[in-house]
Amino acid sequence: xxxxxxxxxxxxxxxxxxxxxxxxxxxxxxxxxxxxxxxxxxxxxxxxxxxxxxxxxxxxxxxxxxxxxxxxxxxxxxxxxxxxxxxxxxxxxxxxxxxxxxxxxxxxxxxxxxxxxxxxxxxxxxxxxxxxxxxxxxxxxxxxxxxxxxxxxxxxxxxxxxxxxxxxxxxxxxxx
Numbered sequence: 001x002x003x004x005x006x007x008x009x010x011x012x013x014x015x016x017x018x019x020x021x022x023x024x025x026x027x028x029x030x031x032x033x034x035x036x037x038x039x040x041x042x043x044x045x046x047x048x049x050x051x052x053x054x055x056x057x058x059x060x061x062x063x064x065x066x067x068x069x070x071x072x073x074x075x076x077x078x079x080x081x082x083x084x085x086x087x088x089x090x091x092x093x094x095x096x097x098x099x100x101x102x103x104x105x106x107x108x109x110x111x112x113x114x115x116x117x118x119x120x121x122x123x124x125x126x127x128x129x130x131x132x133x134x135x136x137x138x139x140x141x142x143x144x145x146x147x148x149x150x151x152x153x154x155x156x157x158x159x160x161x162x163x164x165x166x167x168x169x170x171x172x173x174x175x176x
Contacts, residue, residue, distance in 0.1 A: 004139070011135045019128035022087070029091050037096035039089075043174065046089040047167035053082040054160035061153060073137075079156075080130065086163075103173040112169045119162040126156050 060075035102112055129152040136145035 008135070008139055011138065012132070015128060015131035015135060018131060022127055023124045026087070026091060030094055032095050033098075034095050037092075039092045039096040040174070042089050042093040043167055043171070046086050046093070047164050049082050049086045049089070050160045050163035050167075053079055053086065054157055054164070056082060057153065057157050057160065076134075076137075080134070083130075083156075083160075100170055100174050102170050104169065108169070112166070115162050115169070116166050119159060119166055122155055123159045123163075126152070126159050129155060 056075050056079045060072050060079060063069075063071035063075055102109070102116075104112055129148070133145060133148040133152045136142070136148055
């Protein structure tokens with residue numbers, strides 16, 4: 001096995017491990033409540049991070065369509081960093097704060113829960129998608145990277161935007 005194939009195999013193993021570990025760790029941490037911590041101020045911050053992630057993702061696509069590979073690469077690094085920051089802040093909030101019930105009624109309730117469940121499900125699915133798309137870029141396999149990115153981008157964008165909408169819909173029900 002040559003060094004490129006070995007590197008790809010190792011990176012794929014890391015991506016698979018992270019794709020399994022991250023959701024499991026989040027589920028486990030959601031069972032933890034740490035008294036004395038107050039991170040109740042975080043939801044508007046991580047919603048803002050989601051909004052900024054969406055803007056960065058769109059900017060990255062525009063950059064690559066304009067042929068600016070370096071700007072695209074840098075913007076994608078920012079998007080990955082923002083998504084990582086979101087996840088950390090989201091977990092901090094949930095280990096320190098009681099669950100907030102959605103109080104909307106009538107036609108709003110099914111819309112909220114549809115957005116919430118698709119957001120959560122796709123946020124789990126996007127982890128391996130981003131990692132495998134990134135790996136193809138790191139390996140210089142740009143045709144495969146592009147093919148994966150055409151699927152990854154709209155889903156990641158949906159996760160970012162739906163996160164903002166879910167926050168705006170539940171915001172009136174937060175207990176301060």
